[in-house]
Amino acid sequence: MTRHFHFKGDTSGKGSIPEALADRALRAALVRIVTKGRLTVTTAKGQNLSFGDGTGPAVSVRFIDSRAQWAFLADADMRLGELFMDGRLVVEVGSIYDFIALLLREAQNNTHPWPARFIGTLRARLKQPNLPGRSKRNVAHHYDLDGRLYELFLDADRQYSCAYFEHPDQSLDEAQLAKKRHLAAKLLLEPHQRVLDIGCGWGGLARHIGARVTKGEVLGITLSEEQLAYARSSLDKRDGRVSFELQDYRHLKGRFDRIVSVGMFEHVGSGSYGTFFKTCARLLNVDGVMVLHTIGCSSTPGFTTPWLKKYIFLGGYIPSLSEIVPQIEKARMMVTDVEVLRLHYASTLEIWRDRFIAKREAARALYDERFCRMWEVYLAAAEAAFRYEDLVMFQIQIAKRNTSVPMTRNYIRDDELNADRNLQDSRRRDAQSKSDVEGPAQHNADCVLVRRSNVGNDRAVGSIPDQPVEFVVDQQTRIGRYLIGCANDETD
The missing domain is CATH 3.30.1050 (Nonspecific Lipid-transfer Protein; Chain A)
Incomplete structure (x- = not known):
């Protein structure tokens, strides 16, 4: 207690x-x-x-x-x-x-x-390693809370980490999708690869990667039983190559082509950095690529807010880059890319805080008034620290060979643009499929009268029901469409 x-x-x-x-x-x-x-x-x-x-x-x-x-x-x-x-x-x-x-x-x-x-x-000099038993207790303290709490303020995919805002007006759901695309691009994914997600949360990133690794497999591991249950329940027939396990990374065996870890390294503890990266080196194939996404400190090492460690993230520690890189080198791996996201988490936390305050009574029904005050302080202090102090996000790309990653960073944007085009194509196909299914049910052919127009197209006029309708058929493509009510109410 x-x-x-x-x-x-x-x-x-x-x-x-x-x-x-x-x-x-x-x-x-x-x-x-x-x-x-x-x-x-x-x-x-x-x-x-x-x-x-x-x-x-x-x-x-x-x-x-x-x-x-x-x-x-x-x-x-x-x-x-x-x-x-x-x-x-x-x-x-x-x-x-x-x-x-x-x-x-x-x-x-x-x-x-x-x-x-x-x-x-004095606090900065105390370094305590997070051993497996302690790690699981620390995770349970925060991530095994009632899932309905997180539904109050997270996006639909339950991404509980910094979003990536490509423009100021981007919604939270769009920015979280952009974050997943950004990470996937840095992983240089191929269809046949075996991918490990360390600290997979509720499984959203693993499922996103699974859609790209169509002939390989994705394994997400977590120490949270609540997150594991949700992640497994979220899988459908499209996620056949994605699986989730309750597993400490230190006990994992096998080899992987790609490793990603998002929002987990903050819980490792500075005394266990060496173990973390040596384990990743053991699990990563010789030509593999790893991406680490973690909160970091842009100044000198040593300080993590004690209130946060006591009430929110037990055993947590916010590292400086100078604490991370030497441990990567000691594990005989190399840093191939570093990106510092500065105000992205401040924007993410602002949205989370607004959503939590708007649904505060629902949170109070789940817990109590003191708990709500605690979460208000947590979200407020975190946002202010990212906005005004030295908290940032590090995205660190790691490899074993200097030939595993292209010489320039153009591939990142190219992959993101391609992923966006694929998403738009998928949405158009889904919309067309929905239209094909719903079209016959929405339109009654018995009430349509056909006449020949003077512009070379067959046109039909009628009502469905009590609405003016035109059905236009292009003579060259023979593709038809309904125009209901007026030109602005057009359904393909």
């Missing part, structure tokens, strides 16, 4: 920590962090403290007790989320995202009070 720290409210002014001192300390800290915007903080004593230059939307928060103020000052990275969850920090104007964004967009970790910086330095 997760242990929570609770403090008795100290609003009388008679506690061991004077409220006036807590107010002065809070003002001294925030005046250095928030110089822009419009923030009002109501202290436990009832004093209103104002910060920023008065521009932008107003944000107001209130501390319920002075010990909450001290906890926030000493260790905001851990305690801000806990205080909000416990109702000891209340957002009165704006949202918890608005408050966190005001803190992060200027702070960049270097203007935090010295106790917070000291505690963060």
